Amino acid sequence: MKIRMVLLCVISLGFGVVSRAPADEDAVFGYRDVVKRAEDLAKGPFAPQVQDLSPELQNLDYDLYRRIRFLPEHSVWETAPYRLGFFHPGYYFKQLVLFHAIEKDRLHDIPFSPAYFYYDKPLQFSGHEAFVGFKVYVPSSRPGIQDEFLSFLGASYFRAVARGLHWGLSTRGLAVDNGINGPEEFPYFREFWMREPNPGDQGIRFFALLDSQSVTGGYQFDVQYGETTVIDVKATVFVRKKPEVLEIAPLTTMFYFGENSVNKPTLKPDYQPSGKTEFSMNKTDFKRREFRPEVHDSDGLLMNTVSGEKLWVPLDNPPNVTVRRFSDVTSFAMLQRDRDIDDYLDREAEYHRRPSLIVQSKSDLGPGFVRFLQIPTKDEYTDNQVAGWEFRNPPEAGGKVEFAYQLRWTGDEPDVDQFRVASTTVRPNPESNETRFSVEYDKPKKGELIPVGDLRPHIVVNHPGEVRDVQFTPTGTGWLVSFTIHNPNPSQQLDVSCVILRQDTFCSEKWLYLLNM
Structure with missing residues (x-):
């Protein structure tokens, strides 16, 4: 059957609408341009773009990479309501990602420079480095501080927060062949065009070019930060070869254990014994003990159906990989309902402040399902829950698909007249x-x-x-x-x-x- 995903009670939510850019503001570069590039790219074979990095950057471990920090004073558009920062190449992030700025009537590149970053120690550079992702800031209520609320980093992953919330779950531009017997394919955003906001703009617009072995795509993102952060996504995807699974708006989150978990861990996954013999076994055991009642970014998948039912699937950490499909669904969301800090006892991770993410389609997607993939995890650092909208019949090679949807990152959910x-x-x-x-x-x-x-x-x-x-x-x-x-x-x-x-x-x-x- 045809599925048109419309979030129930959406009129009563009172969320703001992202301000749209006038048509002439996209005259230099716009949605039609990025779609045309994706169409042309799909006519040739996939050619991965990998940076020519120095051996030192290629071999950065997690600890060394996280010590490299972008300096907010070098953000692009310092006086605009939305400002750009960037991620440094290295560690896992080695793909070549190009950035361009659309400023009034001109288009220009945004080149990489080591001067934009703080380094814990000097590093060697090849001279061919490029950024691997970006972040967006808004001015904070605290003088001289900028608040980061949106980031794009790795493949087509991105995540956002609303005002007063903590970083949590993420989503992707597209998922291809996830949860099947063969290898998963990870399309990535290889190029971005960022439009400079005008002083009075409530939102920011940018365009992205997606690429992978099976697909290419042209994307437009319209973003507005607030009590609920709203991201409107519009895309046209071209198929090089037909994938087994093609999934849009794949929500990716973590559930390690919760109130419904049967076998809760007794030891912390991140504890590393010091090896010093002066510590007694009792002290070591105390440090290792897992005292937190719950550890998760989200606790349930909510879906609305054609018949008016609301389905609630509590998340869990399964013993084996499971894949479930739900038909006749009109909307879906990954929620963090439990907001009581005493249910987590973790003031550093602040799981009680993780956002919920609601998906509302703005186009007729045709036949499909909400596909829910769950993977076992032994720690809190692995995202193991994925829910997205899967096409029942993905396009054949040479075909294309167009879609539009809205993402709402929020600490609330719609008021309803049901238990x-x-x-x-x-x-x-x-x-x-x-x-x-x-x-x-x-x-x-x-x-x-x-x-x-x-x-x-x-x-x-x-x-x-x-x-x-x-x-x-x-x-x-x-x-x-x-x-x-x-x-x-x-x-x-x-x-x-x-x-x-x-x-x-x-x-x-x-x-x-x-x-x-």
Whole structure:
């Protein structure tokens, strides 16, 4: 079926609209120009652009690379409402990325210079270095300080934050063949054209050229920073060879463990023993102990469906790679709902301040699914959750696809008139092949009061699972639904769902869980 992704309740959100550049401001270089370059590029074979770096830059490790810092006083457009900074080549980042500035009626290159950076120690240069990514600043409320809120670095990855939030999940311009048996392909933005904002502009516009073995693409980004940071994306993608999986707006996040995790780690993944014998074993154990209750950038995938259902999939750290597809979806978002710092106990990472990311399509995408990929992880430094919109039938070689969507990086989510899932706890009992679930629902923030007597939980599990011992308990802020799933065949995965019904109409999100015994 045709899918048109429209976020429910979007009118009530009150988010600002990104100011659009007048047509004549793109006369020097605009969307049609970058699309034409992508079309021409697709006619030839893929030729990766790798920088000619000195051996010292090529061999930088993580610690040395992170000590290289861009100096904000060298940001481009110092008096504009949005200012540009750049990332240094080295470590993993060695692809050649070119940058151009569109300033009024002229177009010019933005060359690399070591003078733009602070170095912990002197480095050798080949003289052919280029930037590998960029960041965008806005003036801070603190005098003399600029706040970084947007970064593009590595392949087609980018991420943003809203005012008052911490860096968290990321997204990509495109995902190709992720989560299949063969190798994943990583398209990358090889060239950018940055349009200088006018003094009164509320947003910034730039263009990007995407390239990979299978695809090329011309992109336009319109960005506005605020309490919710909004990014409008418009793109035309050309296909060199047909990929198995073509996915737009792939949201990438991390879930190490949370309230629903069964086997939480007991030791911190980043602890490195000092080797000094004067420390007692008790002190070492204390330093290594994992005391945090939860560690994640996001805690759930929210989807709206054609029928009006809202689906909530709590994230987890699975024992094996899993791929699920959800059809008839009209919108999706990766959320961090738990905002209580006491649920994380990590004032450095500030997981309670990680942004949620909502995707709203602005074009008819044709037949497809929301594809949800989960990968096991042994630490908090690996993004292991990916959700994006997958074309059911990717274009053939020589074909193209056009799309437009909006990204909203926010600490809030839309007010709805349904109960929403607040928490999930899981208690397995392998001896009896049973798992006890407790799903807590919060009352809706708006809408009519729902009579208690009209409510009932509805739990479904596929064969051969069996639902047992259902309890429905008021909590003061909503309802707690507790139930047991018996699985006589523990080697088989079970799909479990839970929803609160008023008569035969759903009045809550539908909670979905993939049970591995």
